[in-house]
Amino acid sequence: MLQLYDKLITLPLFIGIGHEELSQIITHIKIGFHKIEAGKFICTENDKCEQLLIVINGSFSVTSYSNDHRYSVEEEVHTPLILQPSHFFGLTSYYTKTFKTITKCNLISLDKKEVLKLLEQSLIFRLNYLNLISIKAQQASKLPWGRKPENIEKAFVQFVRNHCISQSGHKVVRIKMIDLAYEIHESRLNISKMLNNLETQGKLSITRGIITIPSLEKLR
């Protein structure tokens, strides 16, 4: 119980909730506990989002797909992490990404009923939830208004950044050269030159259709 308490207070949804209130929450709210072995799917794109899922430890990946599934971006993410809290409400709430464990992971789950109870009973949880999804909405709606990148390398970096949920760490972009050229609106030859140049600098590696970036923060 103490361990769970320590994990919960690190989550943006529970941050600021006092010791006493949190103890009450742990006692009165039904929390599901799950262990998932390495290499298993936690949930996949288009799964219905009926429970709030929080990966509290272990290592896992998030894969996002383009609408036409021509390309994808895979990220290793840090725990604890709430899986797409802005997709838990809204008219058709389903996951738009695929989550897969890398190591063994521990998850907690909250049924919608329990989340609604928390939203009703805890002012801080309610504010945390509203802040969390408001920030997501604000960040996402900023995207179209930024200055377009001034060269092909910056255009590539922006392309990757705009498709990641975290702006640092290990990323794998699965995309055909011809599709990347189309997305960035450059010739395939220029794309190839730019990627080879970045590979020479040790900032990424390329194999057939797969671009591996060890640390996105080093690509600027």
Next chain:
Amino acid sequence: MLQLYDKLITLPLFIGIGHEELSQIITHIKIGFHKIEAGKFICTENDKCEQLLIVINGSFSVTSYSNDHRYSVEEEVHTPLILQPSHFFGLTSYYTKTFKTITKCNLISLDKKEVLKLLEQSLIFRLNYLNLISIKAQQASKLPWGRKPENIEKAFVQFVRNHCISQSGHKVVRIKMIDLAYEIHESRLNISKMLNNLETQGKLSITRGIITIPSLEKLR
């Protein structure tokens, strides 16, 4: 009071609230009423978002600016409309757009304290609010994943659509040809040809740095 009731139930934040509960809300929640003359600012970009503002009738425009203020998009919007509800929470909550009356407008305002009261006391208001900003977050985060447009005309239409809060109606895009060319990643000459072609078709009109689109829904 009856008139206010009729207006409130048409707002996404109050939809589904029963007659009795809504009467209680009107009685127990402090609602500010404001009349604003034609041609006045309601609030401007970077104003602190301390009240929830709802324009209940009249006609007004929303102007959004690029981060570097090189271009802007002005839209006429329909009332009733809540001004940026996803900017009422979050860490630094301020408006990112400028709202200006075209005709005389009637507004209602709710102080943060009153919104928090409503969120606490009304399950339906709480769900409506969460749904509203979740939908905003979901829609905005979809943007990077769509297929890029296949020609310059479609690229221009996508550019305008991605910068509008409503996908139909009258829009005024204030942008220099050279900046539009930069944003769409095309030559200035091609941009000019494309716009002239659309002007000939009667879908827009161009004067120095101003593109006026009478009905965005007719541009596809």
